[in-house]
Amino acid sequence: MSTDTEGRSRLVTDAGYIAGAMLLLYVVFLILGTLQGYPVAGIISSLQRVTFLVAVYGLAVLALNLHWGYAGLFNIGVAGFMAVGVYTSVMLTAPVGASPPGLGLPLPVGILGGMLAAALVGLIAGLPALRLRSDYLAIMTVAVSEIIRFTYNSNTFSQFTGGASGFDSIPPGPIRQLLLQDASSIISEPTPLGAAIFQFMEFSGIGWISLGRPDTINILSTLLIVVVLVLVYAFLVRAVNSPYGRVLKSIREDEVAAQSLGKNTSRFKLKTFMLGCALMGLAGIMWFGAIGQSSVYPNAFRPEITFYIFIALIIGGAGSNTGSVLGGALFAGLLFEAPPRVATILTDALGVTNAPDTIIGALGPIASGQLTPMLGFLLDNMSQLRFIFVGVLLIYLIQRRPEGLLGHRSEIAAATDLSVRPSQSKGGETDE
Amino acid sequence: MSDEPGPATTNIPDDVETPDELDPESHDSAVEEAAKRTPRGIPLRVDGLRKEFGGITAVDGASFQVEAGSLTGLIGPNGAGKSTTFNCITGVHTPTAGQVQFNGENITGLEPHEVANRGLVRTFQIARELEEMTVLENMMLAPKHQRGESVVRSVTPGLRRDVVSQEEELREEVWEMLEFFELDHIAEVEAGTLSGGQRKLLEMARALMTDPEMVLLDEPLAGVNPTLEEKLLERIHELREDGYTFLFVEHDMDIIMEHCEHIIVMHQGKVLAEGGADDIRNNEAVVEAYLGEDVS
Numbered sequence: 001m002s003t004d005t006e007g008r009s010r011l012v013t014d015a016g017y018i019a020g021a022m023l024l025l026y027v028v029f030l031i032l033g034t035l036q037g038y039p040v041a042g043i044i045s046s047l048q049r050v051t052f053l054v055a056v057y058g059l060a061v062l063a064l065n066l067h068w069g070y071a072g073l074f075n076i077g078v079a080g081f082m083a084v085g086v087y088t089s090v091m092l093t094a095p096v097g098a099s100p101p102g103l104g105l106p107l108p109v110g111i112l113g114g115m116l117a118a119a120l121v122g123l124i125a126g127l128p129a130l131r132l133r134s135d136y137l138a139i140m141t142v143a144v145s146e147i148i149r150f151t152y153n154s155n156t157f158s159q160f161t162g163g164a165s166g167f168d169s170i171p172p173g174p175i176r177q178l179l180l181q182d183a184s185s186i187i188s189e190p191t192p193l194g195a196a197i198f199q200f201m202e203f204s205g206i207g208w209i210s211l212g213r214p215d216t217i218n219i220l221s222t223l224l225i226v227v228v229l230v231l232v233y234a235f236l237v238r239a240v241n242s243p244y245g246r247v248l249k250s251i252r253e254d255e256v257a258a259q260s261l262g263k264n265t266s267r268f269k270l271k272t273f274m275l276g277c278a279l280m281g282l283a284g285i286m287w288f289g290a291i292g293q294s295s296v297y298p299n300a301f302r303p304e305i306t307f308y309i310f311i312a313l314i315i316g317g318a319g320s321n322t323g324s325v326l327g328g329a330l331f332a333g334l335l336f337e338a339p340p341r342v343a344t345i346l347t348d349a350l351g352v353t354n355a356p357d358t359i360i361g362a363l364g365p366i367a368s369g370q371l372t373p374m375l376g377f378l379l380d381n382m383s384q385l386r387f388i389f390v391g392v393l394l395i396y397l398i399q400r401r402p403e404g405l406l407g408h409r410s411e412i413a414a415a416t417d418l419s420v421r422p423s424q425s426k427g428g429e430t431d432e
Numbered sequence: 433m434s435d436e437p438g439p440a441t442t443n444i445p446d447d448v449e450t451p452d453e454l455d456p457e458s459h460d461s462a463v464e465e466a467a468k469r470t471p472r473g474i475p476l477r478v479d480g481l482r483k484e485f486g487g488i489t490a491v492d493g494a495s496f497q498v499e500a501g502s503l504t505g506l507i508g509p510n511g512a513g514k515s516t517t518f519n520c521i522t523g524v525h526t527p528t529a530g531q532v533q534f535n536g537e538n539i540t541g542l543e544p545h546e547v548a549n550r551g552l553v554r555t556f557q558i559a560r561e562l563e564e565m566t567v568l569e570n571m572m573l574a575p576k577h578q579r580g581e582s583v584v585r586s587v588t589p590g591l592r593r594d595v596v597s598q599e600e601e602l603r604e605e606v607w608e609m610l611e612f613f614e615l616d617h618i619a620e621v622e623a624g625t626l627s628g629g630q631r632k633l634l635e636m637a638r639a640l641m642t643d644p645e646m647v648l649l650d651e652p653l654a655g656v657n658p659t660l661e662e663k664l665l666e667r668i669h670e671l672r673e674d675g676y677t678f679l680f681v682e683h684d685m686d687i688i689m690e691h692c693e694h695i696i697v698m699h700q701g702k703v704l705a706e707g708g709a710d711d712i713r714n715n716e717a718v719v720e721a722y723l724g725e726d727v728s
Contacts, residue, residue: 238587238592239587244583249562254560254562256560257562260544261545262574264543415599416600418566418603421616422607
């Protein structure tokens with residue numbers, strides 16, 4: 001029962017869970033793509049999109065797990081902290097001459113600055129709220145999140161934030177900078193490395209698959225986000241498998257008990273809150289900024305995003321880092337991305353045309369025995385309907401498996417294997 | 433079964449080990465004065481403590497002191513103000529008036545964690561074990577100022593080595609303490625599954641892992657079966673002989689009379705009487721406060 005073997009076997013199991021989930025997602029999307037008659041490049045691009053969503057959800061859910069799963073900090077303002085992260089990084093890195101203008105600083109400065117800004121907003125929100133009961137933190141964070149969105153949305157600051165339309169074209173991500181001489185133009189002359197990679201992907205590439213520049217850039221950028229996810233995961237696993245993790249768990253379980261043992265819980269809560277907010281900022285930067293040449297606008301950070309992230313964490317199991325990634329993957333892939341695709345396939349397969357626009361129009365024909373209009377209406381509105389499925393699943397989970405997929409595991413917060421008894425101990429024969 | 437409480441001997445603060453080595457570092461006049469008057473130090477002094485909740489006065493000018501290395505009992509009928517006094521001493525409540533001194537330092541109004549870090553820890557009337565953490569995790573939480581409580585040290589490769597080595601040392605102490613309290617066979621179960629008595633034992637063991645000088649026990653025997661009760665009292669006596677100081681709130685007069693060398697009786701927020709078991713037994717005011725309860 002040494003730490004090494006135990007830790008390693010859990011690592012293997014966990015890697016197996018994630019690999020299994022990704023395999024499942026890839027098979028599902030391969031089938032969906034084939035059914036929709038996508039070309040190979042289209043299928044690959046849809047797999048890239050799923051991987052991207054899994055990775056960015058994973059990042060955000062991991063950050064929330066640190067708050068809620070470990071320390072019991074009920075933060076329902078995740079979207080706001082993500083917005084601060086990405087907005088700050090764009091403001092720091094956008095060219096000086098752009099509209100809205102930026103400071104033209106290098107990308108690493110932008111990323112660090114974004115995380116720092118999210119942590120500072122966390123500090124401002126947390127200083128008063130963390131002194132109060134946990135429900136006040138929830139109220140405070142959702143309010144802060146909305147204040148952030150409205151501030152970015154406001155006309156008053158639009159010369160800095162772009163107002164409601166935000167930043168149309170945010171600075172190119174690192175992969176573009178690496179592969180293209182002029183990162184802002186996809187048709188620009190590639191760098192030597194870029195030329196080699198583009199050549200490989202386009203012609204000699206992986207068997208018969210030929211991928212153009214945009215696909216190549218997207219795939220490599222997504223891989224970069226996956227690398228960031230792995231790093232954040234490793235960071236958090238180390239951080240919580242330690243005396244620090246024990247204090248966080250004790251705060252979640254019984255703060256008074258932790259205080260009575262000399263733990264300055266307010267300080268731990270504030271530090272942890274700031275750390276989690278910084279990671280949420282990072283998640284925001286990766287979500288909107290890593291691929292680049294996309295836009296970022298205030299309404300991308302509606303409170304729904306926070307709830308999606310919460311749902312993903314509940315599915316995966318609060319308190320488990322692996323569960324967080326798993327929950328993020330299953331939510332993003334199966335519950336968020338797949339249903340509209342399935343609806344499109346069904347609509348085509350069943351030949352449903354002229355679906356009614358309203359529920360009344362769909363209900364009426366049922367009386368005369370016609371079910372097709374209702375079916376058409378439901379398939380047409382799958383983007384909204386999927387959240388009813390999510391709701392049903394959530395009710396089921398909370399009743400039948402409140403601990404989520406992996407929340408039941410006892411993940412001991414320690415840097416060593418605590419079960420190792422000292423050699424000079426007299427053994428555990430206690431007969432009383 | 434371990435006859436020698438290993439960690440206890442290593443945990444004893446030097447300054448209370450023997451009467452001759454009284455607190456060599458502290459030059460506080462209060463302690464020195466106390467040391468002159470009595471052969472042992474007075475780690476805890478409560479002076480004119482008063483706590484009001486709205487219009488109710490829970491503690492009404494209570495004053496007492498606890499000698500180093502003693503097992504002092506604090507008794508009184510329901511509502512006498514015992515728990516509130518405990519809460520004022522340990523920082524859970526801020527007293528309305530009065531002063532609490534620990535080792536000559538005024539600790540009135542400090543936060544609970546600050547009080548605990550000065551070597552004055554408590555247990556709770558209803559045990560506050562951390563249910564979803566194992567017994568080992570509960571115990572490992574307690575030691576003060578662990579290196580790995582800093583995220584940076586826990587995460588940074590070079591620095592984590594220190595975190596691990598410290599945790600290995602503490603793990604050894606924790607196992608010894610668990611053996612001392614005979615909790616080692618349930619070390620790896622979640623604390624929420626323990627029986628009431630085991631929870632009390634765990635709470636006391638955990639409090640001792642903070643390396644305290646003095647422990648306040650809030651009804652440590654409530655809900656504990658007679659066998660475990662005996663064991664717990666035995667442990668308290670052993671620890672006391674090793675130099676720990678205990679202040680012990682208890683409902684059961686007989687237990688206090690039998691086990692405590694000094695007894696403080698509270699009634700209606702005031703200290704009604706103080707002294708040895710015989711003084712208390714013969715004190716008419718005490719008999720009256722307990723309204724006919726047999727205290728002889």
